[in-house]
Amino acid sequence: MQILKGDIQEKMIHAAEEVFLERGYKDASMREIASRAGVTVSNIYHYFTNKDEIFRTILKPVLNELYAMIYNHNAEQMTIDVFINQDYQKASVQEYIELVSVHRERLHLLLFQAQGSCMENFRSEYTDLMTRTISVFFQGMKQKYPHINIAITGFFIHLNTVWLFALLEELVLHHIKKEEMQKFITEYIAFETAGWKELMNV
Known part of the structure; x- marks a missing residue:
């Protein structure tokens, strides 16, 4: 079954929020966000310019x-x-x-x-x-x-x-x-x- 783009993006946002809450913005890494979302770091950059944009979106x-x-x-x-x-x-x-x-x-x-x-x-x-x-x-x-x-x-x-x-x-x-x-x-x-x-x- 094909996963919709919106679902992938939502998954990234949810994973990022977990990491930010645990580590704070400064110590959160894109690598860990990608790992928790089950995607590659490069895949995140298809949706967000940088970590700051993810934070603002949340x-x-x-x-x-x-x-x-x-x-x-x-x-x-x-x-x-x-x-x-x-x-x-x-x-x-x-x-x-x-x-x-x-x-x-x-x-x-x-x-x-x-x-x-x-x-x-x-x-x-x-x-x-x-x-x-x-x-x-x-x-x-x-x-x-x-x-x-x-x-x-x-x-x-x-x-x-x-x-x-x-x-x-x-x-x-x-x-x-x-x-x-x-x-x-x-x-x-x-x-x-x-x-x-x-x-x-x-």
């Missing part, structure tokens, strides 16, 4: 989710209710739970095992982008709601994103039961929302 689903979290900060589409609406807060809690539950291993690769790859500076690059995006979001919200305070330091906004990574790291490292995770994240969202409300005089 991480793409979680990267898409993380960048969606940034671009959801759209002042044109959001209202001041985001700071007081319980349904919005519940949706935020669920977003974090799904992110960690679905992508735990990919998050582990991204946060702890990306040294030597094009993703090794992801944390700082993401933090800078999130800081700029939230600053633009505040400007848009100020136009819609002139009474709110947006005189918040860029460093505090930056630090808030750093806390996000601390949260994700702890959730990835500690296998917390889903119900416990929900309680913890609910506390985190409530604490963060109350802080923003206080700072912005909402």
